[in-house]
Every structure is written in C-alpha cells, then in structure tokens.
Amino acid sequence: MTTKFLDKVKVPADRYEMRLSGSGGQGMIFGSVVLSKAIGIGGDAKNVVQSQTYGPEARGGASKADVVVSANEIYYPKAMKLDFLLAMTQEALDTYYGQLKPDGILLVDTGLVTEFPTKNYYGMELTRMARNDVGHIMVANVIALGAIAAITGLVSKERLTEVVLEHAPRGTEDKNRKAVDLGYAEALKFKK
C-alpha cells in the first residue's frame, strides 16, 4: 500500500476530478451529492459539478458518480482524467482504473476487491467496517466520505458531517456521524 499522502490537495484553478464507483445500491450517487454539496457550499469559493450518466454511453455494470471541483467556473463538467477514484468493487476498479492519472489517488474497499492493478492505493475494509463497527452495511459509502475528507483535505470533517446529516434518513443520525468519524480517523492512520 502506498505511503504517499497529500497533506491537503491543492484545488487547482483548472480542475480536480473525482469518481465514486461501485455497484448499484452502494450509494455512490448519494455519496457524490453529499460530497459535492459539502465542498461547494463550504465557504472556500470552490465550484463543484456532480454528475452521472445513464444509457448505452455508460460503460459496463459498474455504478459511478463524478465530482469535478475547481476554483474557477467549470465549463466542462464531465470527468475525463481522474485525480481521485473510489472503487467499492472489483468491477468498478477494473472499469475505471484506466482513467486514473498516474499520480491520482486510489481508495479501495479491500474487503471486496482482491486484485490490484497497482501498489499505490489506500485500502480500507469499508463494507466490513460499516457492518461490524457501525452496525449498518448501508453506511459504507459514508465511511468512504470520511476517508476522502481526511485524504484530500477538500472539506472539513465538521462540514461533511453537517451535510451527511442533512441528507440522511431520520433516525440514522448516530450511525452516520459514527461512519464519518470512523472513515476520517482510519484514513488519518495512513499519515503515520
């Protein structure tokens, strides 16, 4: 596993492209909407476009949702060369790894992915953590968001938590807060 860790991703004036990918039902769209809102309405004057594609143009069975961040207006909202890729399944990794830049950051659910095209990745057992440590498999995506906040520094843990709770179904607040905390803390360990 990589030891490379960016203290804080510098949001480029041009663009920073992220993709959250997995299978349908893993909440990649929910995660991307929340992440985009947290980054974009966080007060740092970042523009964010969040998008997903359906139909024959969308490749394969993997589900993906894209987030493009820029300090400037975003004229072209599609992600092309990824600066960050979350892969929650083997199929998602195999489908989208080719679009990751050579120095791009890869975060993988190592409980579900077994074959790696690179040694340069951050591995966390996101789904196992959701089930065993939080008690609800559906928050694996929120654990990933916590990790993304820690790894990229694009949004604070507090701001992310706020937006997660705004959008989470009533009654799931505690589990979601715990999921953000867990993902954030676990990812910080990569720094040591």
Add this chain to the structure above:
Amino acid sequence: MTTKFLDKVKVPADRYEMRLSGSGGQGMIFGSVVLSKAIGIGGDAKNVVQSQTYGPEARGGASKADVVVSANEIYYPKAMKLDFLLAMTQEALDTYYGQLKPDGILLVDTGLVTEFPTKNYYGMELTRMARNDVGHIMVANVIALGAIAAITGLVSKERLTEVVLEHAPRGTEDKNRKAVDLGYAEALKFKK
C-alpha cells in the same frame, strides 16, 4: 394556461435539456436522478446525463438539478437552453425562466407560484396534491415526475414507477406509486 401539448417529445439526435428547480428539501436532485435513470435505462437507447452545481457558480438560493437527454453521446453535459423547466417555487421560476427556450415547456406548482412571466405553462398544485391526495408532502416531486412522463412521453409510467420504487425509502411504496399515478393522470387532462 397553454393548450399546447406535445403528444410525445421527439428525442433529438442533438439534445433535450430539462431542469427541475425548487427550494432545498423539495427533492429536485432525487427527482432528477430517478428521471434520468428511468429514461436512460429504459431500453430506447437514450443517453442521459444528470448533474447539479454547487458553489459560487450556482446562482441564487434556488435548488436545481439538470437532465440532458440525447440519442447520441453527450459531449457537453450542462444544460444551457432549456427545453423543459419544472419550477416548484416563485424563486426557482424567476431564476431560471430566462433560460427556457421560447417553445420550451414550463411546469409550475401553482399552489406556490403566484406570478407568471408567461401564459404558456402547465400548472398543477403539486404540493397541495401531495399533502391532500397522497398524504405526504414529500412526494410532490414524484407527482411532478408522473406529470413529466405524461407531458413529454420520454418515459413510460410503468418504467418510471419501477425506478421510483427502487429508490424510495422502504415503507413508502404505496404513496410513491400513488404519486406517479396522480401526476400522470392529472397531466393527461391537459390533452383534452
């Protein structure tokens, strides 16, 4: 109110641009995600890109989510000149009406909007119908989806219902099914 009614929107080879707008909490993103998936994975070989923008680039306090449909690959996923606009609030209408094409279709929640820049619109009391006829104010967006299916013909009521139910919280299936039916039936009345 307009008497113009397109029997079935011809999906152009180039693009058909739709915007769902309202205030935060009215479920415009949820509605757009569901609509996009229903249109894009409906079997008619349509490509659909769904997107939202956050940050200083996003104008005003109105919440919007865009859907671009095309028979071809969509190179530019941002909506620029709208073919269809749903406005759930006065602010949303005032903010986005200027982007509607002269022959574009406007659907308005006439329970919440009181001032109209045009006589050419479809008016439905979406929020009132959700509260009084379905018993849950949160399905106003789903009633709108049913109406959009009827007005544009871009997706069948059955396919739309299927995707709504896939994404609706457990236990809300009946209300959501009823919401689609209601919006669809109500919009069909414009045809008479």
